[in-house]
Amino acid sequence: MCGIALIISGVRIDLSSLLPDTTIRSFPSQETESILFSVDDIKTALRRRGPDSLGSKSIFLHTDDERTLQSALEEEKEPIKESNRVLNYTLFGKLIFVGATLQLRGVYPITQPLVDKSGNILVYNGEVFGGIEVNSDSNDTEILMQSLNKCCSCISHEHEDTCGNGKYSVPEILSKIKGPWALIYWQESSKTIWFGRDAIGRRSLVVHWPSSKDSRFILSSVSPPSAIDELNFWEELPCGVYSLAMSASKMDEKLVGKVKRHNWTDPLLEDLIKWERTFVEPKPEDLTESDKMFSSEHRGNLHQKVLAALKESVRRRTIFSEIHLSNSPVAVLFSGGLDSMILAALLNQCLDPKFEIDLLNVSFDGELAPDRISAKAGLKELRKIAPLRTWNLVEIDAELSKMTLEMKHVLSLINPSNTYMDLNIGIALWLAAGGDGYVSQKINEKNNSKCQLDKYKSDSRILLVGSGADEQCAGYGRHRTKFRETSWGGLNEEMKLDMQRIWKRNLGRDDRCIADNGKEGRFPFLDEDVIRILLDIPLWEIVDLRQPSGLGDKKILREVAKMLGLNEAAVLPKRAIQFGSRIARESNRKNYGSNRAANQASAGTAFIHPL
Template structure:
């Protein structure tokens, strides 16, 4: 995980006394707020490179400033950023700011012996075709790559948008790219600060690689930006494409496939896909530095490198259970469970009842911990019950609002607050040393876990009215038509959810979660797993056609059946609960506020 920042602006050539880069610690292009936020994402190193392009025809040049902060999680030591290739003297000819992980290159697992960013930079500097190199990378990332030889700047987010990248454009043609915004946090800069949203930051879309041509014709039109698809395989046929990964299976007729069972091929394949995804994300994580844990907390007497954002629900508990099968036996796994003091709820609790232990996610978390301890008794599980008093929520609220910007609704705040305090990983007496966090995000979108997915099926099926003709054949035809219409509606809803993950969730979540110097990893959003999942027909994931009392519910049934095979019988039957309701961050002040209302 890193924080990246780049400023690109057109200047008069005579205003620059050289075209040399400047690699020192005088980070004079950053405001104190922005510098602090970038350093929190990458506390191990901060570096900057400045360079200026060769003069253009109109007598102007392009000045570029690149900043990177580093959280070292790959290779055998700290690798400084930005990556730089110099030409004559010390002029920067190529520069890469990289925030992400290279899990695969051209489909093959990338080496974990060295730094993945360095590997990528070497590939970029060895070719004139940067697009092909970037398209070959699989993993979560955001980047800015300056090719001074070709006069181009490449930037973007990965196919699914798992890392944040914001952009800010000014009227005079200056472009700023950044992992986080510099909107004011009034809790830290005082009441005379500017409005939260005084700067027009927007998220870079996760729909391709953007290329800035620095050879603009004039200062009034300093450059042009073009977008290049992640894959040319689907050019002109984008209606059902997901992130350049493949076509979403929109089939709607299950035929006589029957109900989904534990021995179904899709259940076995999901287990294999998740194991492969986790293998990349949790093995070879370096041991955290001891300085990460504050002296005021109890000393760590065990090796813990990975923690799970743990509500006790289906997705995160399956990840924890499968992580046990992969991690060395002497490593611990922390389970971070967050609960909030919601004043509205507290007012109605029985006298003497603990407001935190009464939170739905705390109850579920402890029950799921018991199942993990029963199925994996040899693992050193540690349950971290993070309790957030209402006063802490209020004190940190401005910071959360600033981090999630440009997202600005009450629902965003509810979700972001839960993630913010969970990623801090701190109780009154303990703090996780883990710098890698696992999240189950993506499972609901891929496998049909939200309530609206069941509704989509039911509404689609209900559009076919049965005719009370009394003829068995007619009734059967009506039943088949209803089923097919239901699955067609469900497929459309799932496709929509997967396609908008980067725009709706992931950039916001990355900015909030990374604030504490930890990196969140999403095993369900591995490219190979997503490609496999979107190719499955919907009834091989969630068969709403078969919904029987006492049976495992149809929502995410493929994952529920996998949990059952892993010995997690109670987890397999756990109902879906949104994080803002499970942790009780929703409607902290008023029960009347709508989730779509803007934060003020």
């Protein structure tokens, strides 16, 4: 939806259940508390994302003479001040919620944070594509708020044993959601903060645990630029649901917030997290040509299932309210390679023909970059299968040597990621998502057709991205190396490792870089149903790395491409965006003098020096 944040001050944070060697992170007194940035700095970072609205709400926590914890909601325009009323309270702390909304669903505009009649507060950055019923004209954040309002106040994992009222717990509601999300929710009845991100990690949420550098507890979709020089200030919040229950300390005159992590309650979701495949090691007969006649029909059914699941995933991700969008509401991060071609072809099938489709392509070597060459070839192939659709190939050119200020900004966006590879990918994604480039237009001068480049800026608010395809279908070079060294079992373990760390290595970083341009990144290959179907298919039907590049890697997706009529794209080799756009080459030359020197220094995984 856009971005969220929470800043807590005046409360001691008990992390003992998360970090066994840690008990309570103590705060200094509010008079001496040092901070690296203000709430306004976070608002500024979120405002860059071009939200339709941005708001904040504050809660003031205190106890009465009987040490009962109470809360008072303060309006944004009425900041909390010390008064006679406040000074009479024994304990106090402050919680500030910030919500920025990019309105894509619902007929009527909303402003976050949402506050209901019970005093509950919600800031939500995500989409509900299933699990909770949302009508086409409804806003999913409002529907989620209504569902959370009906939850019991239990913090226990086994709430049914202690509650017994038939209500859902907060973790049960959040486990139902299909789609990407990050959330912060204040449950007034239990004086508890609930927070977390979806099980795959498709929405960014970084956390700062209280420290000597900054004594506050902070959650945010993005880091303010002022925190760029502080190493290890932020962490990517691990996927999951967390609670922070507030209580008055019996030991002294302080408030304490105890953090707990909760299990997902949906067994199917737990299975996705474990990423266990039933059929890994093929029998000899599974790989022989003698069963070819029998297996072709079976394989055809598998390909149909994957194609149907991907199409439904793309359809879910083209849900929007037309009153909020432009003539080209959905764009594709486009290299002309296998993954982006599949997404573009499926988007054509799901999107009303009246809409144009922007294909966003970035190059750091003009017309010579591999991704620019394949993008132009891909455009021709798309026009063959969908000649009536208006396709806009947006050519975005950049020179790394002229991007000093932009690099500093992107460095703050990728934080806490901090390698040159992260920065290269981040810059390429950030520029591509910006959509500021040129589109080739045909002109007719006395019957001689010519092309001219016209300035064009994509105003699509939804961007389809191919993340997850390589991890699930063995598209990386290291997968081929692992298969050569350890055969099918080792390959499966490498793919499993990729999927279980994608939230930390890729998705948070990518979400932040895309969202900074006022766009919402959506990842069809990481749809829960797509992941489940790919896991149910034998590994040797997903990939066969005995075959050469362009055939065996991502084998099943190549078959899907053929079914979509994308015969040329179906045989293209894998190229990562940093190599296809040639930003990695330019970065190596800038920072190391040459590609050879960069390779010798393992530049891709090297930590970034101050810019």
